[in-house]
Amino acid sequence: MKRWTNLALFVLLGLAFTTGWVAFFYSTAPSRASLIVHAVSGYAIVALTPWKAVIATHGIQRRRPGWWASLVFTALVITSVLAGILHSTGLLLGIGSFSAMEIHVAAALAAIPFVAWHVIARRIPMRAVDLSRRSLLRAGTLAAGAGLTYGAGEVAVRLLSLPGSTRRLTGSYEYGSLQPSQLPVTQWLFDSVPSIDPATWRLAVRTANAVREWTYAELLAFDDRVQATLDCTGGFYSTQDWSGVWLSELLTPHPNPPPQGGREMSIYVRSLTGYDRRFAIEEAGRLLIATRLGGMPLDPGHGFPVRIVAPDRRGYWWVKWVTAIRIDTLPSWWQLPFPVQ
Ligand code: HEM
Ligand code: HEM
Ligand SMILES: Nc1nc2c(c(=O)[nH]1)N[C@H]1C(S)=C(S)[C@@H](COP(=O)(O)O)O[C@H]1N2
Numbered sequence: 422m423k424r425w426t427n428l429a430l431f432v433l434l435g436l437a438f439t440t441g442w443v444a445f446f447y448s449t450a451p452s453r454a455s456l457i458v459h460a461v462s463g464y465a466i467v468a469l470t471p472w473k474a475v476i477a478t479h480g481i482q483r484r485r486p487g488w489w490a491s492l493v494f495t496a497l498v499i500t501s502v503l504a505g506i507l508h509s510t511g512l513l514l515g516i517g518s519f520s521a522m523e524i525h526v527a528a529a530l531a532a533i534p535f536v537a538w539h540v541i542a543r544r545i546p547m548r549a550v551d552l553s554r555r556s557l558l559r560a561g562t563l564a565a566g567a568g569l570t571y572g573a574g575e576v577a578v579r580l581l582s583l584p585g586s587t588r589r590l591t592g593s594y595e596y597g598s599l600q601p602s603q604l605p606v607t608q609w610l611f612d613s614v615p616s617i618d619p620a621t622w623r624l625a626v627r628t629a630n631a632v633r634e635w636t637y638a639e640l641l642a643f644d645d646r647v648q649a650t651l652d653c654t655g656g657f658y659s660t661q662d663w664s665g666v667w668l669s670e671l672l673t674p675h676p677n678p679p680p681q682g683g684r685e686m687s688i689y690v691r692s693l694t695g696y697d698r699r700f701a702i703e704e705a706g707r708l709l710i711a712t713r714l715g716g717m718p719l720d721p722g723h724g725f726p727v728r729i730v731a732p733d734r735r736g737y738w739w740v741k742w743v744t745a746i747r748i749d750t751l752p753s754w755w756q757l758p759f760p761v762q
């Protein structure tokens with residue numbers, strides 16, 4: 422049981438970590454599907470506490486080198502799980518200037534080096550016994566119990582009308598919809614708001630054989646509109662009215678066929694700050710180059726002079742302060758799944 426518990430924790434930690442990021446990647450149904458697996462693996466970790474406590478108590482008594490690092494690791498896992506539950510129930514959505522979701526993910530990220538060390542320093546021999554019928558039966562029981570816990574939690578949140586009952590399928594909470602002044606200003610990680618002079622600013626749009634530089638005044642003349650939901654991985658979402666121009670409108674068809682060397686595959690969008698994202702070419706008609714929010718020009722925090730509005734994509738795709746757009750032959754998956762800036 423001891424070895425089985427550690428092995429199960431190993432699998433569950435990996436599953437929780439992976440499904441968390443998959444949920445962050447999507448803004449639609451796959452996000453919820455992943456979060457169900459995520460929550461169930463989280464509760465399964467919690468359910469193993471009594472068994473792991475026995476192992477840990479014994480281990481601590483042995484005072485093996487680095488035993489304290491296992492305690493730091495334990496604290497990080499507890500912090501992450503607690504913050505996750507506080508977020509999902511809505512019992513506590515923020516501590517200081519951090520959202521419960523940010524703390525949840527930060528603690529999980531901080532735990533990575535510790536878990537790597539822990540499984541190497543305390544590694545367990547793999548034996549055929551780990552795949553026995555009994556092990557599988559245990560795994561099934563654990564999954565069923567954790568699944569019921571998740572289901573019961575979702576029912577309880579609704580019966581008690583906790584704030585968690587209002588969250589979107591990604592787990593995000595509504596904030597300031599249709600009230601532009603209430604839309605929070607957030608960055609992915611380290612970016613800061615640049616100050617841009619609209620008189621000299623240009624949006625360079627490069628296609629296979631042409632570059633067109635758009636001025637702010639030219640872009641302001643368009644009035645394509647969309648109501649879209651910005652769903653930030655920090656744990657909030659906000660639906661607003663945006664206007665500007667569909668990117669496809671700016672990609673005038675070229676007179677000559679594109680030069681040899683490959684098919685146009687993706688749309689590369691870059692901010693003045695260097696923050697960038699790559700989209701599939703098919704999305705050109707669904708990406709708005711927004712100049713206005715709620716009918717008013719964007720303010721600097723929200724991406725002045727122009728930003729991307731990418732309906733049905735998570736907030737981190739909504740590149741602000743765009744200066745360059747390029748159609749190129751690299752596939753759209755040719756980028757890190759999440760920005761690092
Ligand atoms: C939720 C995840 C986990 C937590 C919070 C946790 C915590 C701990 C703590 C506090 C100890 C005692 C201190 C020490 O010996 O360093 C320990 C020991 C140990 N852990 Fe973990 N651990 C976790 C997951 C794992 C995993 C995934 C494995 C293996 C794949 C593992 C294998 C072990 C082993 C073999 C020991 C030594 C027990 C002994 O010396 O008798 N643990 N763990
Ligand atoms: C040690 C790793 C992790 C564990 C054990 C864990 C566990 C949990 C738990 C127990 C919940 C509450 C589930 C519920 O009641 O609905 C939760 C929620 C959540 N977690 Fe994690 N998590 C981990 C890492 C991550 C990471 C790395 C991400 C994202 C990159 C993430 C994203 C989320 C999201 C979005 C929710 C909210 C789900 C909702 O409100 O429906 N988690 N997590
Ligand atoms: N250049 C740039 N654009 C960015 C970001 C960033 O850090 N840099 N953050 C993204 C993230 S994570 C979100 S949620 C939205 C937030 O938009 P808002 O500040 O207008 O609410 O902008 C996106 N666009």
Ligand SMILES: [Mo]
Binds near residue numbers: 607609
């Ligand atoms: Mo975000």
